[in-house]
Amino acid sequence: MRSSEPVERRARERAASRAYDPDRDVSAGDRPGRVVSAPRETPAGAAVLTALLQRPGAGLDDVVHSTGLSVEDAARTVGALALEGDVDVARGKLRITDDGLRRFEEHVRKIARAIGEPDAGGPLEECPTFPLPMRTTWQEAICWNWAVDPDRLRAIVPSVLEVDVVHDRAWVTVAMSRLDDMRPAYVPAGAGWNFYQVSHRAHVKYVDYKGEVRRGCYFVRSYTNSPIMNAIGNSLPEFRFHEFRNAEMTMIRDAGSLVATVDPEGDAGKLVSVLDEAGATPTLPGSSLWRDVDEAFPILVEAYDAYGWEESDRSLYILTIDRGQWEVSMPRVVSVYDGTMQEVLFDEKTARLDSVFTIRGVPYRWKPLRRERIP
Numbered sequence: 001m002r003s004s005e006p007v008e009r010r011a012r013e014r015a016a017s018r019a020y021d022p023d024r025d026v027s028a029g030d031r032p033g034r035v036v037s038a039p040r041e042t043p044a045g046a047a048v049l050t051a052l053l054q055r056p057g058a059g060l061d062d063v064v065h066s067t068g069l070s071v072e073d074a075a076r077t078v079g080a081l082a083l084e085g086d087v088d089v090a091r092g093k094l095r096i097t098d099d100g101l102r103r104f105e106e107h108v109r110k111i112a113r114a115i116g117e118p119d120a121g122g123p124l125e126e127c128p129t130f131p132l133p134m135r136t137t138w139q140e141a142i143c144w145n146w147a148v149d150p151d152r153l154r155a156i157v158p159s160v161l162e163v164d165v166v167h168d169r170a171w172v173t174v175a176m177s178r179l180d181d182m183r184p185a186y187v188p189a190g191a192g193w194n195f196y197q198v199s200h201r202a203h204v205k206y207v208d209y210k211g212e213v214r215r216g217c218y219f220v221r222s223y224t225n226s227p228i229m230n231a232i233g234n235s236l237p238e239f240r241f242h243e244f245r246n247a248e249m250t251m252i253r254d255a256g257s258l259v260a261t262v263d264p265e266g267d268a269g270k271l272v273s274v275l276d277e278a279g280a281t282p283t284l285p286g287s288s289l290w291r292d293v294d295e296a297f298p299i300l301v302e303a304y305d306a307y308g309w310e311e312s313d314r315s316l317y318i319l320t321i322d323r324g325q326w327e328v329s330m331p332r333v334v335s336v337y338d339g340t341m342q343e344v345l346f347d348e349k350t351a352r353l354d355s356v357f358t359i360r361g362v363p364y365r366w367k368p369l370r371r372e373r374i375p
Contacts, residue, residue, distance in 0.1 A: 039080035040104050044069055048077050049086065049096060049104045054212060056304050056322065057093045095322060098367065124209065127317070127369040134184055134366035136192065138323075140251055141177040141359040142260055144273065145300055146341050147289055148172050149350035153202055156345065157218050158309035160316055160374055161204040164215065166299055167289040171203040172220065172351070173300060174271070174338060176260055178251060182229070195226035196249040198262050198271065200340055203299055206307060206316070209372055215298070216305030216318075221340055223247035223264055253277070258331060258358065269340035275356060279332035288355045293328070296355070301326055314374045323364045328357045 039045040044067070051066035052058060058066070064074045078094060081087040086100030096104070147169035154163050154170075163170045176198045183192030201217035208214060223245045224230055230244040246265040251258070256278030262271035283293065290296035308317035333356055341351045 038107075039077060039084055040086050040100070041107055042077075044073055044077045045081060045086075046104075046107075048074065048081060049100070050212075052087065052094055052096050053101075054214070055302070056095045057302065057325070059092050059094065063094065091325060093325060124370055124372045127371055134182065136182040136364050136366075137180045138177045138359060138362040138364060139180045141175060141357075141362070142251070142258070142273070142275070143176075143300070143357040143359070144174040144336060144338065144341075144353060145296075145355045145357070146172045146174065146338075146346075146351050147354045148341075148346055148352075152346060152350045156220055157202050157204060158311075160309060161206055161218055161307060164203040164205050164299060169289060171299060171354075172341065173201050173203065173217070174341065175199050175201060176249070176251065176262065176271075193226060193229060195224050195229050196251065197224045197229075198222065198247065198249065200345070201303075201306075203303060204307065206305070214305055216303050216307055218307050218309075220345065221245070221269070223249070223262060225249045257334070269338070269344050271338045271340070273336045273338075273356075274334040275358070276332040276334050277329070277358065280329045280358070281332075282330065284330060284355050285333075290355070300357075301328070315371045316374055318370045318372065320367045320370075321364055322367065324362045326357075326359050326362060328359055331356060331358055 040049055047067040047069065048063055051063050054066070055062060060071070060074060060078065063069070063078065064071055067074060069077065078087060078089065081100065082089055084100070085097060086103060088095050088097050147167070148171065150163055150165050150168075150170040152170075153172065157163055176196065178194075178196055180194050181189055181192035182195070183189075199222040200220040202220050204216060204218045206214050206216060222243075224233075225247060227246065230246055233244040245267060247267070248261075248263040248265070250261045253259075256276060258273075258275040258277050260271070260273045260275075262269075264270065284290055284296065288296075304321050304323075306319040306321070308319075309315075310317065333353070336353055336356070342348060345351075
């Protein structure tokens with residue numbers, strides 16, 4: 001019986017098979033005759049996996065640039081890792097799988113033990129109260145990108161994180177999304193929760209215990225319209241990203257306009273936005289501080305870690321996501337008021353709306369929560 005898996009997956013496997021010759025050492029150029037049973041343990045495999053840790057969703061050209069491998073060796077190595085189940089390839093985007101990450105981290109720990117260093121995985125551990133990978137779909141999403149005063153944001157963000165400053169401004173994205181079918185990853189579709197969420201996310205950098213710089217977000221404030229999701233989030237003692245607050249929310253399309261409102265319960269910080277999707281363009285507005293989309297995306301879009309900080313035990317909590325590709329559109333801004341950005345946390349002098357993105361139908365998967373103890 002033919003497999004029922006998607007044609008795309010079978011095509012990826014065929015491509016990986018062609019890219020990987022098992023009689024060839026992926027780390028040794030053109031030397032034939034050596035069979036490699038674990039590509040992740042070769043220098044080339046380790047270089048590719050390290051590059052993908054720093055930039056999930058990278059393309060082959062990015063891997064070549066990051067590793068210094070030739071295009072042929074990079075393609076062969078990626079094919080070998082894909083066959084081993086360490087790397088997933090979808091639409092030219094490369095990501096480490098959960099099993100691949102686990103196996104690679106174990107390999108790194110073996111190397112550390114062999115040279116007499118402390119266990120390389122020691123400071124990083126999974127959190128026992130939130131061990132389940134979660135998944136959902138962003139059916140509708142709006143991201144308002146604010147350029148803010150770095151000193152003002154520095155006062156809000158924990159000192160263990162570095163504020164990401166570009167064009168002399170720090171950056172906060174306010175993301176409003178309609179989340180469909182939020183559920184543990186192993187639960188079948190249709191068994192989850194549907195709700196709206198709004199998060200004020202500061203863009204930050206973090207140097208982890210391996211000395212690698214990672215870009216991500218620190219959640220300044222969040223709301224949902226689901227008492228159930230608020231109760232779940234606020235009940236987890238190790239889910240330190242932010243307090244979940246209640247708010248009434250709407251997101252309505254009418255004659256090419258997209259209207260969004262957020263009315264927090266007993267809180268300042270209302271949000272009212274009117275966008276003209278009929279006038280949407282694939283480029284940023286002329287008033288944006290970013291030169292173009294390619295410059296803005298690594299900061300505003302390609303952020304896969306969310307951080308939470310617990311001062312009492314010096315623990316940084318890390319929630320990593322894996323998601324589909326954002327197909328972003330830039331609607332024309334008719335009007336936007338965000339009380340949190342313009343009155344509560346910032347004001348008109350310290351925060352300016354730079355650009356707005358809209359996104360549809362993006363699958364998201366939350367990986368198990370981890371924490372790193374900071375000396």
